[in-house]
Amino acid sequence: MEKRVIRKETLAGIVGELAGKMRVCAPMKAEDEVLFRVLEAGEKPLIEFANAKNAPKNFLFPRTETLLKFTRTGKGMVFAGDQKDGGETLLFGVRPCDARSFTLLDMLFDQEKYRDPYYLDKREKTTVVALGCVRPPYTTCFCTSVGGAPLSSEGVDILLTDLGETYLAEFLTPKGEALREAFGGTPAGEAEEKQKETIATKAADQISSRIPAKEIKPILDARFEDPFWNTLHQKCLACGTCTYLCPTCHCFDISDEVKRADGIRIRNWDSCMFPMFTKETSGHNPRPSQKERWRQRVMHKFRYYVDNFGAIACVGCGRCVMACPVNLDIRKIVADIAKL
Ligand code: SF4
Ligand code: SF4
Structure with missing residues (x-):
């Protein structure tokens, strides 16, 4: 080199x-x-x-x-x-x-x-x-x-x-x-x-x-139904800013846009913070409230990504902390989980 x-x-x-x-x-x-x-x-x-x-x-x-x-x-x-x-x-x-x-x-x-x-x-x-x-x-x-x-x-x-x-x-x-x-x-x-x-x-x-980011995985493994999730999300506006600015968030949606005989298939960023994110065609939504959506955001970054790839899906850039309009701070959430 x-x-x-x-x-x-x-x-x-x-x-x-x-x-x-x-x-x-x-x-x-x-x-x-x-x-x-x-x-x-x-x-x-x-x-x-x-x-x-x-x-x-x-x-x-x-x-x-x-x-x-x-x-x-x-x-x-x-x-x-x-x-x-x-x-x-x-x-x-x-x-x-x-x-x-x-x-x-x-x-x-x-x-x-x-x-x-x-x-x-x-x-x-x-x-x-x-x-x-x-x-x-x-x-x-x-x-x-x-x-x-x-x-x-x-x-x-x-x-x-x-x-x-x-x-x-x-x-x-x-x-x-x-x-x-x-x-x-x-x-x-x-x-x-x-x-x-x-x-x-x-x-x-x-x-x-x-923050104790590397310590919370076993806690998350055991606390899917913890009362902690009941209040965490309460002030979230579901605006999606945190996920759109995040360098590691990667969820997307695929749709077709058709005009007469011609069409394109596009994929757009999606966000786990949006109510429609997991809404099924039947009308059922397995994540019906912001509680389940916020739990998913934390679980995906600090538990599921570790399970799947051995890495935390957050690089600590702080963008979500700085841009959230209601001051939801992922650092405090991680610190609070570590105390459960
Ligand atoms: S930026 Fe804040 S208010 Fe907007 S979806 Fe994320 S946590 Fe909720
Ligand atoms: S601090 Fe972590 S979760 Fe927040 S935007 Fe940066 S990489 Fe994403």
Whole structure:
């Protein structure tokens, strides 16, 4: 694995130049928010920012995606094949928690019994460049409680660490290596590596929000019917904001839209917070109230994902904590469960 030192003032220009050669998605200012979007050729991305409001999962698992097109003819249906998004993509400025979310999504979309070609096509063509959190941006960050770290390289192809005047660039995978020339710089030495280690330890210490996320699985196994679930959900508005902003939430719904003889099959993000989520055609809903829906959200992230894949389906980004309009805080919920 090669490590190089890049001068700080050159980084945005390097990415802007790459945007003229391939699809580059990066955090950009959008009124009062920072949002990931596709850059124009030469456009420079934000380098100094906390984190984007939207998780970058949208570029691998779009909010709305056409799966196939079809036409009804006198001789039956004619299918136009799937609508995979092509093209090499550079996903720049991803925070390590969000990069880690890709490895959790891989577990679901890339299983032996089920491989999702739409997700995998984009995943294979995407190079992830992460900007390490040398100063963890929010008091709501809790990546260290769920297996992550401010300078984690999980799910990352190129990891950039701010050393002050320069960036240490680590080209971690063959996809990352393929862009080494484009990033330029000079070879890094032991001094930079040591500096990074010190920064990594300091940054992890700065994550003050710590929750017993890894301890609640046996409690959840035993407490499906606990009275705890009767009150937890009461102020939830079922708006779905928490799930739509979450980098690991991945539930979707598939529907057909038809106009005369032509139609498309699309999949859209869905949310376990919505009353219609598990409503069956008969009218029966096995999760009839927000109580069952909130229990599902907690169980899915901290129990079922652990059962299925050996990992907690939360990377501790804190988006759901910051954006919930009624201040429902997953950290407090986990802490309360640990006391049951
Ligand atoms: S963001 Fe808050 S109010 Fe909205 S669905 Fe999630 S928990 Fe409920
Ligand atoms: S559950 Fe909340 S803190 Fe955890 S990954 Fe999702 S949005 Fe981030």
